[in-house]
Amino acid sequence: MHIGVVQSFPKQNLHACMGPSERFIRVLLSPENKDKPKDTERRKLLADILRISPVLLGLQVAMVADAASPLITYIDSQRLMAYEDVLSMSWSLYRFGDFQIATQKSALWVWQLENMVREASSSVEKDQIATLLCQFYQVAAASARDRGSYRDAVAAANQAVKLAEQLNNPSLLASSLYHRFRVFIQWDKYPKATNDVEHAHSFIQRLPDTLKCSLYSAAGEAYTYRALYEKDKQAQVKSLHMFDKAAEWGRKHNNVEVGNGLFSGLYKPLVERAYSLADYGEINDATECLVLAESNIKPNNLCGLKDYYLSLAKISIEQGDVEAASEAALKCLELHHDTTSKSNVGWLHQIYKQCQKMEPNNRKVLKFGNTLSAYVDL
Structure with missing residues (x-):
């Protein structure tokens, strides 16, 4: 690492990290400063006398005796902070x-x-x-x-x-x-x-309380599939209990970014609970749950809106309304197109097969199928 590495750092940051006056750093970084020591040992000695990082005198990291110097720590922290910013941006764009x-x-x-x-x-x-x-x-x-x-x-x-x-x-x-x-x-x-x-x-x-909303909601989903595929009534009761627990934590910590792609809020457990209730044939409860979920989804939360329209399509097909199911599914697919996502396509395919079986020549069902064909082979 050469002195040029630090030239992009604000002077006040260098001052805070290394101690010497801002005037000293300004002179050292000046293009008019042509007299930097050429000898490595002399530079090390000068750095010790001046009590500054040897990096400021053009030494590489490998030449620095104290690998834990303040400047090295600062530069590493800047790099780690940059990765953290990219990480945060990735998850934010995932939802929005x-x-x-x-x-x-x-x-x-x-x-x-x-x-x-x-x-x-x-x-x-x-x-x-x-x-x-x-x-x-x-x-x-x-x-x-x-x-x-x-x-x-x-x-x-x-x-x-x-x-x-x-x-x-x-x-x-x-x-x-x-x-x-x-x-x-x-x-x-x-x-x-x-x-x-x-x-x-x-x-x-x-675990922190803010993580519990996502984990209880996930458990509700898992036990829903056990209830459906293993005909397990106890799993059905357990799934709804898990969604209740998730909603409880979601109310306490509503609309909170937890990090790592997890989110604490009321909408997610309500949307998933509505989908499960539709699977259980409890359509009225599912509809009420989804109405409450919609009121908790922010307009720019594209991930939440995708899940909402998927659950709406599920409830509609369970009610036998293929047109409403197709309309909701098309809105969900539009969001998939906007976000280049395929996350709900498998479940939409299942809903399409139900629509096609009930009314294969319905105009909206045909449009649903044509749009879906861009994602899966029908």
């Missing part, structure tokens, strides 16, 4: 915009962080970078799931779970299990999805 654009370079970010972990000079630094890497594996898993690449999604989620376990970080482990759960649910691997959510629930008391 185009997630695939935000994550199209996730493989590069993962590769860079993997290299940084290997090159870390201390266990503290290694753990800091590994924590970020774990979160980027979650981004990669969600991104692959969103485009329907389930094997890639599971591979990335497995890496996230492995790192979280190595770091002994309950919150990271819970969010990693949640993302793997979402892959398994979308991939129709329901027993594996249930295993992951039950694993997360085994240590839920150690």
Whole structure:
């Protein structure tokens, strides 16, 4: 690392990091300063006398005796902060915009962080970078799931779970299990999805309250599939209880960005509960639940709106209204097009098959099918 590396830093930041006066730094960085020492040992000695970082005198990091100098820490913190900003932006765009654009370079970010972990000079630094890497594996898993690449999604989620376990970080482990759960649910691997959510629930008391909304809602989804596919009435009761718990935490921490793609709020458990109630044939309760969910979805929450229209289509088809189901499904597909997402396409395909079976020549059903064909082979 040469002195040129720090020239883009504001003078006040250099001053705060290294101690010498702003005037000294201004003179040192001036293009008119032609008299920097040429000899490495002399530069080290001068740095000691002046009590400044040797990097300011043009020494490389490898030449610096004290690898934990304030400047090195500052530059590393800037790089880590940049990754954190990218991470935050990715998840924000997932909920409010185009997630695939935000994550199209996730493989590069993962590769860079993997290299940084290997090159870390201390266990503290290694753990800091590994924590970020774990979160980027979650981004990669969600991104692959969103485009329907389930094997890639599971591979990335497995890496996230492995790192979280190595770091002994309950919150990271819970969010990693949640993302793997979402892959398994979308991939129709329901027993594996249930295993992951039950694993997360085994240590839920150690987690922040803001994480509990997502985890209870996920458990409600998992037990819904057990109730439907195993004809398990107890699982049906348990699923609704989990949605109630999720809504309880969602009310306490409404519209809170938890991080790592998780969100605490009332709309998600209500939307998922409405879908499950429709599956159970409890249409009136499902409709009331969805009306309440709609009032809690912000207009710019595209992810929430997609889930809302999917549940509306589900309720409509269970009522036998193929036109209303097709209209809701088309609105959901429009949002999928806007966000380049495929996350709900499998469930929309199931609804389309029901519509086609009931009224194959209905104009709106035909339009639904034509639009859906861009995503799946009908």
